[in-house]
Amino acid sequence: MGLRAVLFDIDDTLFSTTQFAKAARRNAVHAMVETGLDLPEEVVLRELEEVLAEFTSNYDHHFDQLLRRLRPKALESVNPALIVAAGVAAYHDTKFRELKPFDDVIPLLAALRAAGVITGIVTHGWTIKQAEKIVRLGLVPHLDKRAVFISDQLGISKPNPKIYALALRDLGLQPPEAMYVGDSPSHDVTPPKSLGMKAVWARRASRYAPTAGDAIPDLVVEDFVELRSALRTDYGLAV
């Protein structure tokens, strides 16, 4: 049975979430210091990392908390709202303006589309955040726009295999006709394998190692040049 669709995870698969978050934090701290926060950047950065660890990433007031914790002298002569706004603006600019996929992502998606293969996304997260990433990463022209499955929108979350089963049903595919590519053995390999799909562990930005209970992936790849080559030689796709 030939491969008719390749579906992808987003975070740490199509771009390095960690690397962008790190750059965003650094730029935010730099902007805050430039706006008058009178402390060394390393001190502010270390405190920001603590705030981010203590509050969730969907919390709205990290930078306000940061100023409350630091109690800088500067607040006697600078309206704190300016420091917070400078940090938030620099953070958003980095995370959204500079967001781009790994260099080999768009070429692979374009080649798959040209070969008549469905390209899509199955992702865990909040609808607006994940959809914005897809837009900002420039993926929209290279995806089948039906084939975007976001856990928050479906009420089913990874690692529940139902999210993959739902994608197959909506796209009219049998499990062996679809491949999933992701960075997490437990979320991105084991569940689709349990349905009979093909699954690829993309290791480049992965923070996870497979554990004893995890299924064996059909492929382990460092990057998408390697994946593309395997799709050509092992799966007979003209990519």
Add this chain to the structure above:
Amino acid sequence: MGLRAVLFDIDDTLFSTTQFAKAARRNAVHAMVETGLDLPEEVVLRELEEVLAEFTSNYDHHFDQLLRRLRPKALESVNPALIVAAGVAAYHDTKFRELKPFDDVIPLLAALRAAGVITGIVTHGWTIKQAEKIVRLGLVPHLDKRAVFISDQLGISKPNPKIYALALRDLGLQPPEAMYVGDSPSHDVTPPKSLGMKAVWARRASRYAPTAGDAIPDLVVEDFVELRSALRTDYGLAV
């Protein structure tokens, strides 16, 4: 008594809120249509303007409502989250990335600072939104960073003259030593005049006309070249 401070309104005084909001709406609609919304841009734009009129500007789901109202055919083949995210991203990019003050704003602020005059902001609105505008407009290096007064942060809103009185007190100024510049006769001229401050009606982007109850401004200016010239000749400032 010499002039020691010039304080400014933001919206429709330092930039045209109306013009930027219009460009943002147009760019959002264009991005939504490009992402698969299969309706003429004029139709979508007209509906978006209705949504914005019916819901407040601090409402978070304008684009979701827009799609609910339009019920486009496209939703059979495009995940609506992609269309919403494309609209939101284009809207934010225009409103924040392309935000810039009128050409004569920064030169005037820089000249005032160089002449030893305090430059500041008194503005009505939400703290984070107004502070972000100040940052994105590039005003921070040209303001006295203590002299930023935002209604939401103070619990006092225009046209209550207390917001101006508080600014004077915090900056250690007598009313005749401070000038306020804004686009609204009732919010930006009458209240500061009632305290004995100088007040300038900046007409360039104003959507308001003075009414019978409004105080007479000390100056009416079309732009900040005109204001700068008056500050030099009528107020003896070296700007």
